[in-house]
Amino acid sequence: MNENDAFGFNRRDFLKGGSAATMMTMLGGVELFAQTTTNEAPTGLTKVAPVKMKVAVIGLGVWGREIVNTLARVPQADVAAICDTYPAALKRIATAAPGAVQTEDYKTILDNKDIKAVVIATPTGGHKEIVLAALKAGKHLYCEAPLANGIEEAREIALAAKGAKLSVFQAGLQMRSDPQRRFLLPFIRSGALGKMTEARAQWHKKTSWRSNSPNPEREKALNWRLNKATSLGLIGEIGIHQMDQEGWFINALPTAVTGFGSIMLWNDGRDVPDTVQVILEFPGGVRMIYDATLANSFDGEYEMLYGSDAAVMMRESKAWMFKEVDSPLLGWEVYASKVQFYKETGIALVANASKAVPGNAPGGQPAQLDPFSNTPLSHALENFLRNAQDLNAATDDYKASYGADDVDGLVEHLAKIPRRAAASYLEGFQSVVTAVKANEAVTSGKRVELNPEWYELK
């Protein structure tokens, strides 16, 4: 405030007219990425390609296919096997995984000693059986979120993962591996937003979620998301990611949830709402307002956090800060790149921005600042495979040096190996508790209080 007056300008006007100035983004003070990911490791530093790990994908629906396509671009991935009970699904994705063994029986994958890592993307209800078998077979596991449709099933999965100390278990909450969000975490937690007041998120898409098949049995199986017996609906399959993310930033577990849901457009015999609204209560009066719909696509998917000094918007792998007129200057925002949203000016929050190329178009577009051009899913899968590789290497080294008998020593050693950012079994379990209760609220239209004991993994 004083600084502003001393220099005699109105900050808001300055920000609006800042395009003429050099648009070199400087986020230098907050160095959060001393460690570069493979994605942005400068080429030419090493001539050696990353070591590949054989991985299998079980479940080749819409998301399973997205996973296979993503793995094709992850340098550490060697997709060695793909599995689905439906032969047509296998054929559909085969070109994205040339050389992968195609199978309808997941057990053949678990028996294959060369395949050390498995990704499970079956319909939610099918996770548990495969997870428990895969952990028993000593595989490293990436299990899609939600882990299960019920709290007890999720607990079984999480406890089994906890007990499998020689394996990596990653829950499919891919945003936890997203470098942009990880970059924001200390920034937000350090109070850059002032006092956190509320949060908001949305997921809007105009789509039916219905798949067709000439075979009625197959059609029922394909449309498991539309049946309340096999699906937690929009809040459980989609909202779970956004609720988990906001809770992560707010740094608290929710205390209560209220919900509503209706079928507004897709009246095709489904019993799962296509439009839901949820209010998730956090300690200190902070609430998250969430809405998800299959009936309208305006503004797509994003998350917001509001504070007394600023708001932050996160969309895909990008983030912007919208400062209040009377909030203290952090200093660097004067130089930062800015983007217009509706009538608001957002300051781009970009990690490692000093590596980006500055753009100087007067009054025009800001520089293309996109050091993290990969999707959160890509980062999550890469981290999963690298964690698995690190654990395998550490296990081999330990056994080669000290013999294979000292299992306790090995477990102790593996516990000290640093892990790349990933959602663990605990986050996977806790997010299911929230999703199940939120869905309860949605289907009953009531407020559900969340007992903190439910979140304890015992």
Add this chain to the structure above:
Amino acid sequence: MKKHTLIAGHIALLALATLSLQAADQKTTYAARSGSKMRIEGTSNVHDWQVEGSIIGGFMEVGPGFPAEPGQTAVPGKIEAKAEAFISARSLRSIEKDGRPYSDAMDGIMYEKLKASEDPATKKVPYPRIEYRLSELVLKESPKAKEGPYVFDTKGDLMVAGVSKTISMVVNVTPMADKKVKISGTTTIKMTDFKIDPPAPKIALGLIKTGDDVKLIFEWMLAPRKAPAAASN
């Protein structure tokens, strides 16, 4: 009667003497145990760097005179000993000063220089390990305090990136509880001695030139290898 007892007594004495002579010849074999540490410290024109690993494998076979218990009397001089130690290159990771992981990119360069990465041409890893072979062990001083270390002079061959060099270093041997032994020491080597060109990667900031001298600081934990179960027992 008396004559028999005397002969029996002599035989017994002889047997005892032989036994103790055998005991004096006895070698002890130690196997590597968890709890070891290898720390490598280096420099560059940008900042100092450090690398750590926590696994040192191998074994040691020592003759009589090696201090196995704290406070054991030991005579200065050459001790019969054989030892081989190895570190898997990929267990070494660069770290920040506070121990957090530092950089994958730097680790990658390190493995490449150590020839511990897969050679794209042959699809094999040329030298996955750094190895050391002891050739001479000489006790210099006994500890001043009971828990203190025994100081030894050593000579041995260090192999890095496939190149061997004889190095001499002073090591401290500290016998510990339940027959474990800790061997610690520090030595400085030059990368170029092992035909390694100090890495000079070009990054956004410019050219980083790594210093040739690196310091190796290690602690190696060993415990007597359990004897294989004897058939008669």
